Amino acid sequence: MDENLIDQHNLSELENRTMDATMRDWTNLPSELLNLILSHLFLYDIKRFRNVCKTWQSVASQQVVPSPIHCPITQSHWLMFFRGYKMPLNFYNPLYVDTYQMAIPCELSGAVLRFSSSGWLLMSRGECSMFFFNPFTNAKIDLPDLPECYYFDTISFSSVPTSSDCTVFGILGLFNDIAWFSSISRGEESWTWDKVDSNLNFQPSHTNPVFYNEVFYCLGQDCNLGVFNPKEEDSSWTVLDGPKKPRGCDSVYESYLMECDGKLLSVFVGNRGRGVSVYTLDESEMAWQRVTDLGSKMLFVSHSTSFSSTKVVEGMENKIYFPRFCGKDGVFYCLATNRYGSFGSNIRKKDLRGTEEQLHCSWIEPITRTYSEEELNWLAVAS
Numbered sequence: 056m057d058e059n060l061i062d063q064h065n066l067s068e069l070e071n072r073t074m075d076a077t078m079r080d081w082t083n084l085p086s087e088l089l090n091l092i093l094s095h096l097f098l099y100d101i102k103r104f105r106n107v108c109k110t111w112q113s114v115a116s117q118q119v120v121p122s123p124i125h126c127p128i129t130q131s132h133w134l135m136f137f138r139g140y141k142m143p144l145n146f147y148n149p150l151y152v153d154t155y156q157m158a159i160p161c162e163l164s165g166a167v168l169r170f171s172s173s174g175w176l177l178m179s180r181g182e183c184s185m186f187f188f189n190p191f192t193n194a195k196i197d198l199p200d201l202p203e204c205y206y207f208d209t210i211s212f213s214s215v216p217t218s219s220d221c222t223v224f225g226i227l228g229l230f231n232d233i234a235w236f237s238s239i240s241r242g243e244e245s246w247t248w249d250k251v252d253s254n255l256n257f258q259p260s261h262t263n264p265v266f267y268n269e270v271f272y273c274l275g276q277d278c279n280l281g282v283f284n285p286k287e288e289d290s291s292w293t294v295l296d297g298p299k300k301p302r303g304c305d306s307v308y309e310s311y312l313m314e315c316d317g318k319l320l321s322v323f324v325g326n327r328g329r330g331v332s333v334y335t336l337d338e339s340e341m342a343w344q345r346v347t348d349l350g351s352k353m354l355f356v357s358h359s360t361s362f363s364s365t366k367v368v369e370g371m372e373n374k375i376y377f378p379r380f381c382g383k384d385g386v387f388y389c390l391a392t393n394r395y396g397s398f399g400s401n402i403r404k405k406d407l408r409g410t411e412e413q414l415h416c417s418w419i420e421p422i423t424r425t426y427s428e429e430e431l432n433w434l435a436v437a438s
Contacts, residue, residue: 082110132355132364134378134385135171135190136416144190149376149385150368152399162188162195168415169207170263171360173215174422177223179205185223187216191421196431198223199244207237209259209273211360213266213285216241217430222285224271226259234292238285242436249292257281257294260310261358267314274312274321278304278343280336297341301334311356315363320346322356322375328395328407331375331388349373349390355418362418370398378418379410386410 089110106112134147143156144163163178166186170177176188182204187196196216210225219241227235234251257275264271264283273281278300284291300307301323309324319336321343333354334343351366354375366372379386384399386407395404404410429435 082108084110131367132376132418132420134355134357134376134413134416135419136378136413138415147385149371149387149398152383157190160188160190160193162186162193163190168359168417170211171417171419172212172362174420175216176417176419177210177212189422190419191423192425194426194431196433198239198433199246201237201246202248209261209263211263211266211271213271216433217426219436222266224264224266224283224285226264226273236283236292238283240285242434244434251292260312262311263358263360265312265314265319267319272312272319274310276307276310278307278310278321278323280319295341298336298343301332301343301345303330304332306330311354311361313354313356313361313363315352315354320354320363322354322361328388328410329405331393333375333390347390357416357418359417376418377407378413378416379407380413381410 137144144159146155166178166180179185183200185198206227207225213222222240224238236249237246239246260274260276262274264273271283280295282293304323306325307323308326311322313320321334323332333346335346337344351372352363353371354363357378373390375388377386381402384397386395388395
């Protein structure tokens with residue numbers, strides 16, 4: 056046999072043995088190195104890690120599934136939802152295919168989610184009990200009991216509940232032109248109740264108030280605004296003359312209010328999700344001005360809380376994220392295409408038919424700082 060052919064044959068066998076040895080090495084990597092790799096993975100990537108081989112699967116099975124606080128994307132926003140008090144608490148991020156599940160903390164047993172902000176949930180339990188709860192640290196702040204049953208149509212709070220200037224404000228309802236309001240501030244032992252007798256021409260929409268420029272703004276069903284000032288002694292409530300309902304918003308089925316870049320922003324949604332429109336409040340004209348491009352901003356909306364944020368990953372911008380799923384995929388509305396879509400599939404829809412809304416839910420950003428006993432005592436106010 057020609058010597059060159061023999062050399063090529065030997066070289067080929069050597070390469071094959073080297074390749075086999077390299078492939079075998081993937082299954083024989085030190086467990087310390089595998090654990091290091093695993094520590095940088097999240098949710099669905101961990102499932103892929105497990106599927107490499109039996110060795111990797113055994114290492115992954117020994118690891119605790121990371122919670123949203125370990126998300127590699129900073130300033131990530133999660134949809135927290137649950138389908139029943141005996142079901143797991145779910146956390147969904149629009150960028151991930153999978154959801155993280157955790158057992159519902161005993162503190163939330165029998166409680167109803169009312170509002171959330173800055174990593175804190177505002178909950179009610181029974182007829183008169185209300186409290187703040189951080190689901191990532193289990194920190195809890197009890198509020199003084201309500202003197203009457205919980206009847207709030209909408210409710211929110213002004214700032215982090217551990218801060219000395221935190222105020223909780225709720226609208227009980229508008230009946231026969233009488234508006235009932237209630238509020239309580241950090242350090243106060245009881246709720247303040249007020250009513251206004253006037254022809255208000257205001258019915259609150261199913262979205263919670265927004266604390267903006269030191270007052271609470273409430274969005275009405277006719278796209279108008281009511282304002283509550285908690286710092287005035289008479290707890291002033293005013294229905295603004297403007298803005299009026301914008302053209303093309305005659306059939307608003309859902310509406311959301313939030314702050315974005317120092318301005319009030321509203322989102323109006325038509326029947327079955329058709330006719331999504333975004334407006335910013337022109338305070339000089341007291342009129343809603345149409346917004347067709349959010350730039351680098353993204354909006355997260357739900358009936359419990361809505362807010363804006365700057366994109367954290369390319370491709371997330373100029374979208375409105377809804378608390379809805381198409382199968383296992385979360386749904387967003389893209390202002391560039393005027394279509395609903397998802398990162399988990401190639402759906403392109405004109406409306407929300409075929410999607411499922413999560414009713415007991417809220418968008419939340421994981422906050423894991425620790426608090427002192429004084430901070431968790433509602434009646435304690437730092438001097």
